[in-house]
Amino acid sequence: xxxxxxxxxxxxxxxxxxxxxxxxxxxxxxxxxxxxxxxxxxxxxxxxxxxxxxxxxxxxxxxxxxxxxxxxxxxxxxxxxxxxxxxxxxxxxxxxxxxxxxxxxxxxxxxxxxxxxxxxxxxxxxxxxxxxxxxxxxxxxxxxxxxxxxxxxxxxxxxxxxxxxxxxxxxxxxxxxxxxxxxxxxxxxxxxxxxxxxxxxxxxxxxxxxxxxxxxxxxxxxxxxxxxxxxxxxxxxxxxxxxxx
Amino acid sequence: xxxxxxxxxxxxxxxxxxxxxxxxxxxxxxxxxxxxxxxxxxxxxxxxxxxxxxxxxxxxxxxxxxxxxxxxxxxxxxxxxxxxxxxxxxxxxxxxxxxxxxxxxxxxxxxxxxxxxxxxxxxxxxxxxxxxxxxxxxxxxxxxxxxxxxxxxxxxxxxxxxxxxxxxxxxxxxxxxxxxxxxxxxxxxxxxxxxxxxxxxxxxxxxxxxxxxxxxxxxxxxxxxxxxxxxxxxxxxxxxxxxxxxxxxxxxxxxxxxxxxxxxxxxxxxxxxxxxxxxxxxxxxxxxxxxxxxxxxxxxxxxxxxxxxxxxxxxxxxxxxxxxxxxxxxxxxxxxxxxxxxxxxxxxxxxxxxxxxxxxxxxxxxxxxxxxxxxxxxxxxxxxxxxxxxxxxxxxxxxxxxxxxxxxxxxxxxxxxxxxxxxxxxxxxxxxxxxxxxxxxxxxxxxxxxxxxx
Numbered sequence: 001x002x003x004x005x006x007x008x009x010x011x012x013x014x015x016x017x018x019x020x021x022x023x024x025x026x027x028x029x030x031x032x033x034x035x036x037x038x039x040x041x042x043x044x045x046x047x048x049x050x051x052x053x054x055x056x057x058x059x060x061x062x063x064x065x066x067x068x069x070x071x072x073x074x075x076x077x078x079x080x081x082x083x084x085x086x087x088x089x090x091x092x093x094x095x096x097x098x099x100x101x102x103x104x105x106x107x108x109x110x111x112x113x114x115x116x117x118x119x120x121x122x123x124x125x126x127x128x129x130x131x132x133x134x135x136x137x138x139x140x141x142x143x144x145x146x147x148x149x150x151x152x153x154x155x156x157x158x159x160x161x162x163x164x165x166x167x168x169x170x171x172x173x174x175x176x177x178x179x180x181x182x183x184x185x186x187x188x189x190x191x192x193x194x195x196x197x198x199x200x201x202x203x204x205x206x207x208x209x210x211x212x213x214x215x216x217x218x219x220x221x222x223x224x225x226x227x228x229x230x231x232x233x234x235x236x237x238x239x240x241x242x243x244x245x
Numbered sequence: 246x247x248x249x250x251x252x253x254x255x256x257x258x259x260x261x262x263x264x265x266x267x268x269x270x271x272x273x274x275x276x277x278x279x280x281x282x283x284x285x286x287x288x289x290x291x292x293x294x295x296x297x298x299x300x301x302x303x304x305x306x307x308x309x310x311x312x313x314x315x316x317x318x319x320x321x322x323x324x325x326x327x328x329x330x331x332x333x334x335x336x337x338x339x340x341x342x343x344x345x346x347x348x349x350x351x352x353x354x355x356x357x358x359x360x361x362x363x364x365x366x367x368x369x370x371x372x373x374x375x376x377x378x379x380x381x382x383x384x385x386x387x388x389x390x391x392x393x394x395x396x397x398x399x400x401x402x403x404x405x406x407x408x409x410x411x412x413x414x415x416x417x418x419x420x421x422x423x424x425x426x427x428x429x430x431x432x433x434x435x436x437x438x439x440x441x442x443x444x445x446x447x448x449x450x451x452x453x454x455x456x457x458x459x460x461x462x463x464x465x466x467x468x469x470x471x472x473x474x475x476x477x478x479x480x481x482x483x484x485x486x487x488x489x490x491x492x493x494x495x496x497x498x499x500x501x502x503x504x505x506x507x508x509x510x511x512x513x514x515x516x517x518x519x520x521x522x523x524x525x526x527x528x529x530x531x532x533x534x535x536x537x538x539x540x541x542x543x544x545x546x547x548x549x550x551x552x553x554x555x556x557x558x559x560x561x562x563x564x565x566x567x568x569x570x571x572x573x574x575x576x577x578x579x580x581x582x583x584x585x586x587x588x589x590x591x592x593x594x595x596x597x598x599x600x601x602x603x604x605x606x607x608x609x610x611x612x613x614x615x616x617x618x619x620x621x622x623x624x625x626x627x628x629x630x631x632x633x634x635x636x637x638x639x640x641x642x643x644x645x646x647x648x649x650x651x652x653x654x655x656x657x658x659x660x661x662x663x664x665x666x667x668x669x670x671x672x673x674x675x676x677x678x679x680x681x682x683x684x685x686x687x688x689x690x691x692x693x694x695x696x697x698x699x
Contacts, residue, residue, distance in 0.1 A: 080502075081499060081502045084501065089500070095497075097497070108486060109503075112502045
């Protein structure tokens with residue numbers, strides 16, 4: 001595991017974030033930070049506010065209070081299409097595959113914000129090396145892929161933006177355990193190549209295994225935060241999320 | 246497997262071939278339009294020529310609406326509103342400029358506008374054509390501007406809001422047109438009226454009459470060709486992929502870096518432009534009384550039916566649907582008078598494409614032989630043709646029931662093929678037709694996901 005240097009300023013910082021959906025408050029004064037080069041995970045149950053947090057970071061929902069800072073600059077409520085150009089890629093919940101377009105077109109759209117053609121071709125090659133299964137399906141309609149393949153495509157597509165920070169929303173959702181293993185292996189590999197990752201997961205077991213640092217979210221509030229390895233051993237987490245103890 | 250090298254070449258095409266590749270469709274389009282006017286028109290009767298003209302305008306409307314409803318997946322119900330606005334704008338420009346300059350509202354076109362070479366002894370070759378072309382552009386631009394004004398607020402919202410707003414827009418245009426002043430008939434009066442007041446004098450509830458009749462097969466098919474080319478260029482470009490991604494998943498599209506509001510407004514404005522030009526064509530057609538009803542909901546609905554039947558996002562589908570939808574009422578009215586080759590051609594295209602799809606999916610353990618499947622699929626359209634023919638033979642006029650046919654067709658479509666005849670695909674793409682023979686299911690079955698997944 002790449003060690004975390006305590007001196008580095010956080011790459012992404014969320015300070016006191018509030019999000020409302022109409023009259024319902026989904027996030028309460030939520031703060032978290034992601035250090036460069038790390039995998040940070042946000043775990044919690046259904047409805048805890050994990051996806052909302054990611055959406056507020058990438059500008060899809062507007063926070064009603066607090067701020068989001070990326071590499072020192074405020075990106076609070078910046079529209080999502082700007083963030084992509086700043087190096088933040090978001091692989092949305094439910095994969096967000098363009099099912100009537102071909103796999104290849106999906107990848108092209110991942111690089112939509114870029115115009116450096118040679119580098120895009122190189123990143124395409126890199127993504128496809130990472131996910132050989134996606135390469136086999138390039139010409140197919142993306143909607144005909146299996147769930148696991150779609151998840152791989154979603155991640156490969158997000159990588160096409162050449163992000164410095166990758167936001168992953170539940171990559172294990174609805175996948176067979178074997179595929180989940182593969183995907184988490186690749187997530188770690190992506191991180192080792194230098195991409196910082198904020199990973200939202202319900203599968204606390206797998207998430208804590210790959211992450212450096214972890215936050216536990218409970219009904220819109222951060223309940224616990226510590227090194228992933230520490231949390232994995234903590235009794236509260238083991239009871240509530242890992243189903244042991 | 247494509248290597249790194251050739252995919253980067255594909256991304257950076259060389260200039261020469263690119264220009265050639267983008268020019269040839271335009272050349273073909275112009276040649277086709279000229280041929281329609283100079284070679285087809287003299288050999289057919291006026292009735293059928295009018296049908297062809299209507300088809301040309303319908304194609305422009307259907308293909309332009311495809312850019313909004315098909316590409317970006319928004320649902321505009323006010324296409325006729327844009328068409329009428331463009332038609333009135335183009336008509337006002339063309340009519341009052343003629344009146345002011347030449348003292349008469351008559352057309353002074355060239356042979357391409359369907360005129361004899363020298364209509365009134367004046368050296369007016371093509372001057373009127375230029376005026377007409379300019380009017381069409383004005384119509385398109387006015388309509389595009391309206392599209393921008395309507396689209397900017399409503400396209401920020403997701404979902405059905407656009408449908409409601411555009412529905413209202415069409416009605417507003419209709420009512421506004423009804424409130425306009427009577428048409429000025431003489432050059433003397435027109436000369437006395439201030440220029441800025443002229444656009445108000447477009448006939449009100451009585452309709453805008455006396456417009457010069459420039460629209461010919463040449464103009465209709467020229468605009469149709471341009472619309473189709475623009476639509477194709479859009480669909481195949483990065484720009485167009487952004488449109489399609491909005492339709493597929495708006496949130497995902499946004500996080501890919503697509504400014505979705507901007508693109509939706511763009512699609513809307515481009516579509517409104519072509520609808521406006523189509524309106525200009527419609528306004529200057531012989532035998533058409535331009536009135537406020539052109540902006541009505543029924544007209545918008547006609548275009549929506551074409552787009553939905555053809556397949557949301559399929560340009561060739563929209564074109565085919567525009568042809569069929571425009572001809573069908575006439576076919577139902579008097580099946581025996583319809584040139585038989587049209588029916589044969591439509592059935593022939595249907596048969597050969599589905600035959601091709603059937604033949605291509607012949608392997609892979611189909612439960613029935615592909616020839617039999619093909620025969621089964623051809624049974625339905627074949628039966629329809631026979632039924633319509635028999636009705637005609639026995640003197641039964643089916644045309645009053647055409648809306649029932651369309652309604653039934655739409656209901657069946659929504660049940661069996663909700664994405665339209667061709668879906669997003671084009672007529673020549675295999676995926677578009679594999680459904681006809683069950684090829685898609687086969688394609689999935691042939692590549693079972695390995696190692697699980699959901």
